Amino acid sequence: MDGQLEALSYIGINSREAWEVSAHIHDHFELCYIDEGRGWFAVDGRLMQVSAGDVFVTKPGEIHQGAASGDRPYRLYYAGFRLNGMPGLEDDYYRLGRSRVVTDGDGIAKALFDQLFRELMEPQPHGALVARSCFVQLLVQVIRIYTRQSPDRESRSAVGMPPVVKELLEELHALEGGRSGIDALAQRHHVSRTHLEREFKRCLGLPLGRYMRELLVERAKYWLRQPGHTATEIAERLGFSGLHAFSVFFKRHTGMAPADFRKSALQATTSTQ
Incomplete structure (x- = not known):
């Protein structure tokens, strides 16, 4: 991964109709966006239904799994990342509550994901800088979505995490x-x-x-x-x-x-x- 994108561990798209992933854990955060179809997602035993436009995040060490539902096409964007160099943002992601599924109602998260994929797959001059900007904007926009929608997110952004x-x-x-x-x-x-x-x-x-x-x-x-x-x-x-x-x-x-x-x-x- 380019030095400008050191926070991004991996990124990809899954387009399999019968997609399923068994219970597993990471030592980093993971962000997922449902672009098409519907399915389910479970984190630490809590089952949540997801559909097109939904966003969900897992924290380091959380046991999670998921799968597509029904016979409709299914398309999932996903990215694994660390936030060691962005302490304020890392604090906010650690503070996400138990209600982990939110909706990208205005399409900003999808647009940033799409632009990030374009910058990574179709190299342009200074593409790494643009990709890094898109990635950081995506992480910030996702936190803003949670701030607006999630009832149990700890609203403690002004409190620094020691x-x-x-x-x-x-x-x-x-x-x-x-x-x-x-x-x-x-x-x-x-x-x-x-x-x-x-x-x-x-x-x-x-x-x-x-x-x-x-x-x-x-x-x-x-x-x-x-x-x-x-x-x-x-x-x-x-x-x-x-x-x-x-x-x-x-x-x-x-x-x-x-x-x-x-x-x-x-x-x-x-x-x-």
Whole structure:
């Protein structure tokens, strides 16, 4: 990728009518735009319907999947990106709430995506500069769409995200990471527990403990849906002291034992095939 587009990890178009992607995770953000057709998208177990004109974003470490629906043509734009050099914009993307699907009502996101593709596929003088401009404008316009439409987005743009919170989010969303207590996290980041919890709540709008529990529950659900892993192995992977501790935690927060959830998930998968 050209040095002017270092933030862009990949970009492409999928035009397969029967498109489907299984549950997976990235260590970067991903932006998708539905240009044609309809389908569904799930992030950390939350299912959302999508159709032409819809935009959705996943954050680093979020488990997500999706597929086209029906027999109509389906066309999806997608781009993976990092925002290390744009701290204000990165903060806003990390603050996106649980309602992740919004609509590009005025077509600005589509127009910028189309121009970006043209600049990348049909090289012109200083095309990299134009492409980078289009890409940054696209990211900003998407945040503006979320600001207007998403009811649960944290409207805290004026609150800067300190390095300790950003580093903590990166750690919590690491592709492989064990279960850790808040005291241990605070010690690793060289701050007091009180300071860490206060700054996290100030920036993200919800308690650190709740954020960690919800993330751990979704991780557990993800692994329970995957064949070939026993509940004991999953408990160990997630940092629990044993199967009993894992089972108590999972049932407390989902109302189901791990074995019952796995059985239900398997039945749901079988019924959709």
